[in-house]
Amino acid sequence: MPPSVHYWNYPTEIFCGAEALHGLAQRCALLGMRKPLLVTDPGMLALEPYALVSAHLQQSRQEHGVFSDLASNPSLEDVQRGVLAFHAGGHDSLIALGGGSAMDAAKGIALLAVAPEGLQHFEWSRVIEHYPSLADFPRLQLPTLIALPTTAGTGSELGREAVLTDSQQQIKRVISHPGMLPACVILDPLLTRSLPPALTAATGMDALTHHIEAFCSPLYHPMSSGVAVEGIRLVQQHLLQAVTNSQDLNAREGMLVASAMAAVAFQKGLGGVHALAHPLGARYHRHHGLLNAILLPYVLVANRSAIAQDIARLARYLQLPRADFQGFLDWLLALRAELGIPHCLADIGLDSGDAEWVGAQALADISSSDTNARPLSAADYSQIFRNAVHGVLPRAPA
Ligand SMILES: [Zn+2]
Structure with missing residues (x-):
């Protein structure tokens, strides 16, 4: 596809509201x-x-049948056991009930049930080379999947x-296939x-991070940018409550x-x-949403030169008292504090001894680092990590 041509895709039906289940x-x-x-996941059976x-x-x-033999971070072996249960029970479709783990496992089972050559064939780092857009993926008829999230x-x-x-x-492997998208x-x-407050806060901050990172991504996708702006406003309105x-x-x-919209935004x-x-x-092994919540202001400050104008526009939409980059940062820091999120990684027991390793790994995470608002080097990432460990957050001039 020529670089001037873009591919956008929004296909799922959604039912939303109390008692939609x-x-x-x-x-x-x-x-x-x-x-x-x-x-x-097994913990859900009692909830x-x-x-x-x-x-x-x-x-x-x-x-229907039930499969819950999963780890909290589902493994390839969990998925293989799920496929055995799927075939042994004569199942033709899937329902995922849970947070990311149950969803990921159900998607893996759906794909492996019809792709016996193995999931590694669909690993993200490989598929981006072989299949430039979703339309280029091999046509596989995956079992129909309905998803009911229990976290936001x-x-x-x-x-x-x-x-x-x-x-x-x-290591964690990211598997991708358009057929894994739930039909409903x-x-x-x-x-x-029934989700406890600390998890509601951490998962909600993950959704906010998805929106903000998508909004700041340099890729040309105005539909997703619009979704991100309104998604951030929904978090502003609802997360603390x-x-x-x-x-x-x-x-x-x-x-x-807001959380579902974030997945649309981060296309x-x-x-x-x-x-x-x-x-x-x-x-x-710290919670993904908690890590994001702590890291977010430090990365925004590192990206400031590339995003200040867009963030000022966002701050106006959110009707913040100060509609510029610093005003947005102040809002974010206040929200984090009200949610009880620690200000620095040292507060959750991390130190900066591994900063060089962290920087190299962050740069190698091409699924995220390639779409950062501006190119960052491994040394840049190491420095952001050190700042986040020690709580070093320079303020912009007023
Ligand atoms: Zn995330």
Whole structure:
């Protein structure tokens, strides 16, 4: 494709609102799903979202099976076991219920069920070379997937990627295929109201980071830019309320919408926050959203020369008291503080001893670093990491 030609794609149907989950069995019927396999993580079996969905499926006499033999970061082996369960149970389709882990596992099962040559064939670093756009991927008829997120953060319900752990190599592999995109997404705030405040805050900050990084990405995708701007406003309106009052279904719904929109926005790309958070998460096992929340201001300051004008426009849309880069940064820092997010990585036990390794890994994370607002070197990333460890955040002149 010539570099002047762009490819944009928005295909999923979404049902949004309290009790939307009660439409699940009807969607299964309309999508021709005879006997879906419900994929969820084992902890979910004792929680309200599973009780609600399971009761609904039983009352609707929707035949289904359950697969929950997953790690919190699903591995390739988890997916292989899921495929065995899928075939052994005579399933023809999938329902994913959970956060990113259940979604990723269900997507991996859907792909591996019809691609016996293996998931490694669809690893992101390989597919971007072989398939320049989604339209170029091999045509595979994946089992139909309906996704019901129980967190508002990853946006995985509207993504075509799955992050799976390769436990032999001790690394995370990003698998991609357009057929892994759920056919239907049900955003029901009843499924997120039991999420504890700290997780609501961390996952919500992940969604905010997706929007901000997408908005700042240099790729040309005005549709996604527009989605990002309104998504950031929804986080501004709803995140603190969802954290302080978990039963506020309006705030919960607003965050589910913001999170799903973020996955649409980041078709435009992510950036340096994710490039740093990925290796830090793999090495130090801290929560992805929490790492993003801490790193975000430090990366924004490092990108300031490239993004100041766009951020000022965003600040005007958000009706911030000071509509420029520093005003936006002040808003972000205040929100983080109100949410109880630590200001620096030292507060969660990290030190800067590995700064050179972190910088090299961040640069190598091409799925995020290539679309950072401006090109950063490994040394730049190392310095941002050191600043984030020690809380060094220079202010702009007034
Ligand atoms: Zn993220």
